[in-house]
Amino acid sequence: VDRLHNFDDLRYEHFLVSAASAFPVFLRIAKNIVSIGRGVYDLVATTREGHEAGNVHFGAFLLLTPLVYSEGDVDKAFRAVKASTYEDSLWVKKAFDMSEARVMNAEKLDLMDDVEVEIVRKRLNLYDWMKLAPEENFIAKEYVSGFELCNSGKEMLFSYYSETGDVNRAIVLTYMSFLAELPDPLIVAKKGMDVACRVKALAEDALNVYKETENFAVFDELDGLLISEGINPGSVADLTIASIFLALVEGWRF
Amino acid sequence: VDRLHNFDDLRYEHFLVSAASAFPVFLRIAKNIVSIGRGVYDLVATTREGHEAGNVHFGAFLLLTPLVYSEGDVDKAFRAVKASTYEDSLWVKKAFDMSEARVMNAEKLDLMDDVEVEIVRKRLNLYDWMKLAPEENFIAKEYVSGFELCNSGKEMLFSYYSETGDVNRAIVLTYMSFLAELPDPLIVAKKGMDVACRVKALAEDALNVYKETENFAVFDELDGLLISEGINPGSVADLTIASIFLALVEGWRF
Numbered sequence: 001v002d003r004l005h006n007f008d009d010l011r012y013e014h015f016l017v018s019a020a021s022a023f024p025v026f027l028r029i030a031k032n033i034v035s036i037g038r039g040v041y042d043l044v045a046t047t048r049e050g051h052e053a054g055n056v057h058f059g060a061f062l063l064l065t066p067l068v069y070s071e072g073d074v075d076k077a078f079r080a081v082k083a084s085t086y087e088d089s090l091w092v093k094k095a096f097d098m099s100e101a102r103v104m105n106a107e108k109l110d111l112m113d114d115v116e117v118e119i120v121r122k123r124l125n126l127y128d129w130m131k132l133a134p135e136e137n138f139i140a141k142e143y144v145s146g147f148e149l150c151n152s153g154k155e156m157l158f159s160y161y162s163e164t165g166d167v168n169r170a171i172v173l174t175y176m177s178f179l180a181e182l183p184d185p186l187i188v189a190k191k192g193m194d195v196a197c198r199v200k201a202l203a204e205d206a207l208n209v210y211k212e213t214e215n216f217a218v219f220d221e222l223d224g225l226l227i228s229e230g231i232n233p234g235s236v237a238d239l240t241i242a243s244i245f246l247a248l249v250e251g252w253r254f
Numbered sequence: 255v256d257r258l259h260n261f262d263d264l265r266y267e268h269f270l271v272s273a274a275s276a277f278p279v280f281l282r283i284a285k286n287i288v289s290i291g292r293g294v295y296d297l298v299a300t301t302r303e304g305h306e307a308g309n310v311h312f313g314a315f316l317l318l319t320p321l322v323y324s325e326g327d328v329d330k331a332f333r334a335v336k337a338s339t340y341e342d343s344l345w346v347k348k349a350f351d352m353s354e355a356r357v358m359n360a361e362k363l364d365l366m367d368d369v370e371v372e373i374v375r376k377r378l379n380l381y382d383w384m385k386l387a388p389e390e391n392f393i394a395k396e397y398v399s400g401f402e403l404c405n406s407g408k409e410m411l412f413s414y415y416s417e418t419g420d421v422n423r424a425i426v427l428t429y430m431s432f433l434a435e436l437p438d439p440l441i442v443a444k445k446g447m448d449v450a451c452r453v454k455a456l457a458e459d460a461l462n463v464y465k466e467t468e469n470f471a472v473f474d475e476l477d478g479l480l481i482s483e484g485i486n487p488g489s490v491a492d493l494t495i496a497s498i499f500l501a502l503v504e505g506w507r508f
């Protein structure tokens with residue numbers, strides 16, 4: 001979904017309503033009135049009341065909450081994730097169930113089956129639990145790496161913006177750079193690893209063509225192809241959202 | 255400006271940033287922590303920090319503030335406007351100057367020259383002051399009519415939504431219905447009354463064609479024509495924003 005394309009059951013306006021209705025919960029998270037886990041749960045529960053779609057922002061909320069909790073300071077966010085409790089993990093699992101999001105099956109602790117028992121038994125806080133996620137699930141792995149990709153996304157936004165002077169191009173180029181680097185776990189979950197790797201290669205090609213020709217339409221073509229095949233790199237979009245947040249906190253204006 | 259079109263100095267992303275950064279001020283307005291006039295000023299002052307464009311939402315803020323102040327109850331909003339003070343008017347004038355918005359010249363009390371002296375001398379509150387605005391300035395006149403157009407816009411949204419089941423179409427049809435009914439004061443201010451009336455007639459035609467043929471593309475054609483001629487019905491857009499707010503408060507979900 002983007003400003004030009006909708007799915008049958010999920011529209012651009014759902015993203016606007018979800019983002020707008022999330023604001024008061026983000027304020028409580030920023031003031032540390034709620035914990036990270038409870039914050040993710042409150043975000044899903046509150047934003048669902050504003051629209052009639054299913055999951056809109058679960059992955060973005062999972063990434064944004066520790067960053068907002070720590071005023072955009074990734075080191076602080078990393079410490080906060082390590083200092084979280086198993087109750088935070090239970091809240092995130094409840095949020096996940098409520099959001100009906102899709103995610104890759106982990107070998108061991110699967111988000112899909114009744115992982116709560118394991119979380120409680122082993123007192124798995126967010127850091128422990130996300131460590132068990134499959135490597136390709138780079139959203140979960142941000143909790144374990146200290147939000148490295150989000151931080152690199154922020155740097156990319158600044159450099160692409162200084163290069164193009166165009167906020168939308170900077171965002172698309174950052175998005176495509178991630179797509180060219182990482183097989184998207186949402187594609188893996190829905191279409192399998194082969195399709196995810198094919199998309200990665202297509203994004204690499206598009207970036208190379210752009211760097212040689214400055215022809216931005218190459219991305220519209222790739223976008224059109226992905227849409228026509230029902231391929232949705234949603235996790236790369238979540239990573240891009242978190243990168244934008246970090247850039248705005250650091251004073252990015254346009 | 256819309257999701258597909260930007261001006262050189264004003265982009266779609268400026269509207270997103272302005273809307274997002276307005277949220278905390280709207281919370282204070284909704285809790286009546288600030289008065290209506292001060293609320294309009296705080297909205298302009300706060301949102302300007304989030305982007306590098308000039309005026310984005312002055313007209314929308316002028317309409318939304320009394321409605322948010324009164325939880326979307328237009329009668330309460332009307333009473334609040336009548337109970338406002340001349341200080342509210344001074345705050346709105348300060349907000350207007352800061353926002354560099356464009357508005358029609360009023361015969362008597364012009365927003366452009368130093369109207370402050372008159373406001374203080376005659377103790378003109380918002381209701382008194384907006385009464386002096388020219389009839390065509392339907393944004394100002396909403397303060398005097400008790401937000402009649404905003405209310406009718408809300409009703410139109412509900413009926414067009416039940417007719418089309420499409421949130422975007424309901425909004426476009428409401429927008430076009432206003433455009434077919436009212437010469438837009440922003441067009442009058444920039445291009446003169448003749449052009450504004452011509453646009454009104456074009457919108458009427460487009461609506462009639464749509465009602466006969468259900469061909470929604472007729473509005474894209476009109477949109478393209480207005481853009482090519484640099485015609486911007488901004489006040490009708492502000493009216494549509496306020497109508498959307500009233501509909502959401504009344505439970506509109508999609």
